[in-house]
Amino acid sequence: MFRNENVIIFKAKGDFMIQKPRGTQDLFLNNSKEWNAVEEKFRKVLNVFNYGEIITPMFESKELFVRGVGDSSDIVSKEMYEFTDRKGREYVLRPEGTAPTVRAIIENKLYIQENLPYKTFYIGPIFRYERPQAGRYRQFNQLGVETFGIDSISHDVELISLGQSFLNELKINNDIVVEINYLISGDERKTYEAELKKYLSSFTDLCSDCQTRINKNVLRVLDCKIDGNKFTDAPKMFEFASQENNDRLNKTFIQLKELGIETQINFNLVRGLDYYTGLVFEFKNVKTDQAIIAGGSYNNLVEELGGPSLPASGFAIGIERIMMILKDQNIKVSDEDELDLFIIPLSDEAQFLTNKLLLEARSANLKVDTNWNIKNLKAGFKSAERMNAKNIVIVGENSINSDNYAIKDQISGETTEVKFNDIVKYLKGKK
Numbered sequence: 001m002f003r004n005e006n007v008i009i010f011k012a013k014g015d016f017m018i019q020k021p022r023g024t025q026d027l028f029l030n031n032s033k034e035w036n037a038v039e040e041k042f043r044k045v046l047n048v049f050n051y052g053e054i055i056t057p058m059f060e061s062k063e064l065f066v067r068g069v070g071d072s073s074d075i076v077s078k079e080m081y082e083f084t085d086r087k088g089r090e091y092v093l094r095p096e097g098t099a100p101t102v103r104a105i106i107e108n109k110l111y112i113q114e115n116l117p118y119k120t121f122y123i124g125p126i127f128r129y130e131r132p133q134a135g136r137y138r139q140f141n142q143l144g145v146e147t148f149g150i151d152s153i154s155h156d157v158e159l160i161s162l163g164q165s166f167l168n169e170l171k172i173n174n175d176i177v178v179e180i181n182y183l184i185s186g187d188e189r190k191t192y193e194a195e196l197k198k199y200l201s202s203f204t205d206l207c208s209d210c211q212t213r214i215n216k217n218v219l220r221v222l223d224c225k226i227d228g229n230k231f232t233d234a235p236k237m238f239e240f241a242s243q244e245n246n247d248r249l250n251k252t253f254i255q256l257k258e259l260g261i262e263t264q265i266n267f268n269l270v271r272g273l274d275y276y277t278g279l280v281f282e283f284k285n286v287k288t289d290q291a292i293i294a295g296g297s298y299n300n301l302v303e304e305l306g307g308p309s310l311p312a313s314g315f316a317i318g319i320e321r322i323m324m325i326l327k328d329q330n331i332k333v334s335d336e337d338e339l340d341l342f343i344i345p346l347s348d349e350a351q352f353l354t355n356k357l358l359l360e361a362r363s364a365n366l367k368v369d370t371n372w373n374i375k376n377l378k379a380g381f382k383s384a385e386r387m388n389a390k391n392i393v394i395v396g397e398n399s400i401n402s403d404n405y406a407i408k409d410q411i412s413g414e415t416t417e418v419k420f421n422d423i424v425k426y427l428k429g430k431k
C-alpha cells in the first residue's frame with residue numbers, strides 16, 4: 001500500500017490474485033451503466049406492449065430442462081452446470097428461461113382462463129458451459145418474453161414487431177437481418193426427417209455433432225456451424241409442409257413487410273432447442289453471424305411439462321450481444337452522467353456542513369457529491385472535473401463566517417453568491 005497525492009493505492013499481489021471464472025464478465029463504470037440503461041429500455045418497451053414481469057429461481061431441477069429443452073439439444077447434452085444438493089437432489093443453473101417460465105405457469109396455475117392470454121417477461125442470468133469467444137459467455141443474461149394462450153399469424157407478427165421495437169428503442173438500425181421459418185410437425189415432419197436422413201447417409205465425413213444429431217434430431221444437422229453449408233441440395237422443409245403452414249409463413253412475411261419490418265425466409269432455420277413447433281425466428285448481427293434475438297412457438301411444451309394444452313411462443317435477447325452491437329455502432333443508451341453539485345469542504349466544520357448540505361440536496365433529488373479525502377482546492381477541482389460536476393461550491397472558513405457561498409457554474413464559468421440555506425433552492429431553480 002502506498003500514497004499518491006490524495007489517493008491510497010493498494011498493490012495487488014499477483015500470486016494471490018483470484019480471477020473470475022472463464023466465460024464470465026465483471027461490469028463496472030460505463031459498462032454497468034449502459035447495461036442498466038439497456039434493461040430499462042427493455043422494461044419500457046415491455047410496459048407499452050402490456051407485459052408483466054416474472055421472476056423465477058436461478059436454479060431448477062435438472063429434469064425440467066431434460067424434459068423441456070430436450071436431451072438432443074446441445075444445452076442439455078453438454079452445456080448444463082449441474083450440481084447435487086446436500087440431500088442428493090439434482091439441480092442445474094438455469095441454461096435458458098423458457099422452461100422455467102412454463103414450470104412457473106403450471107405450478108402457480110397461471111393458465112386459468114381469466115389470465116389468458118398471459119404475457120410475461122423476465123430478465124436475468126443464464127448459464128451454459130460453452131466454449132467462450134466474442135459474444136459467447138458461460139454466464140450471460142437474457143431479456144426474455146413469453147406468451148401463453150394465443151396462436152395466430154397476428155400474434156406471430158406482433159411478437160416479431162416487439163423484438164424490432166426494442167431494437168428501434170435502442171436506435172440499432174444497421175447490420176441486423178431478421179430470419180423466419182415455420183417448422184413442420186406431425187406426419188409431415190416424420191416424412192421429411194426420413195428423406196433428410198436418406199440424403200445425409202451419402203456423407204461419410206460429417207462432424208461428430210452431426211453424426212449424433214442424425215439420430216437424435218436430424219433437423220439440427222441443417223444449421224451445423226461446421227458442416228451446415230455442405231447441405232445445399234438437401235431436401236427442403238417447405239416442400240414437405242402443408243399448404244396451410246406455407247401460407248402462414250408467407251402471410252407473416254408479408255404482414256411484417258407491410259409494417260416496415262423486412263424479414264428473410266430461411267428454410268434451414270431450425271433453432272437449437274427441441275421445443276419449437278411452428279414459427280421460428282432470429283434477429284442476426286450480420287457482422288458476427290450471431291443471433292441477438294431468437295425464439296418461436298412452442299405449442300406442446302406446457303402440456304409436456306404437465307400443464308394443459310396451451311399454445312405458447314416467445315423469444316430471448318442476449319444482453320451481451322446487444323452491448324457488443326451498441327459498442328460497434330457507437331450508440332450510447334444511458335443519459336449523460338453529470339453531478340448537479342460538487343462540494344469542496346476545507347475543514348472539519350466544513351465537512352459537517354457538507355454532510356448537512358448533501359442530505360438536504362439529495363432529499364430534493366439533486367445529484368450531489370464530495371470527496372472526503374481532499375485536503376486542498378486543487379484536489380477538489382480535480383475531483384469535481386472527474387465527476388463531471390455542473391456546479392462547484394467551496395465550504396471553507398470565509399464562506400462559513402460570511403454565510404456567502406460562491407457557486408461556480410462549470411459551463412458558463414460564472415459565480416453566484418448564495419446563502420447556505422438557499423443553496424438547494426438555487427440549484428433546483430437552475431434545473
Ligand code: HAM
Nearest residue numbers: 096098135136137140291292293294295314315316318
Ligand atoms: P437461445 O437461442 O438459446 O434461445 O438464446 C437466446 C439468445 O440468448 C441468443 O439469441 C443470444 O442473443 C443469447 N445467447 C445464447 N447463448 C449465449 C451465450 N453463450 N453468450 C451470450 N449470449 C448468448 C433461448 O434461450 C430460448 N429460451 C428463447 C425463447 C424464448 N424461445 C421461446 N421463448
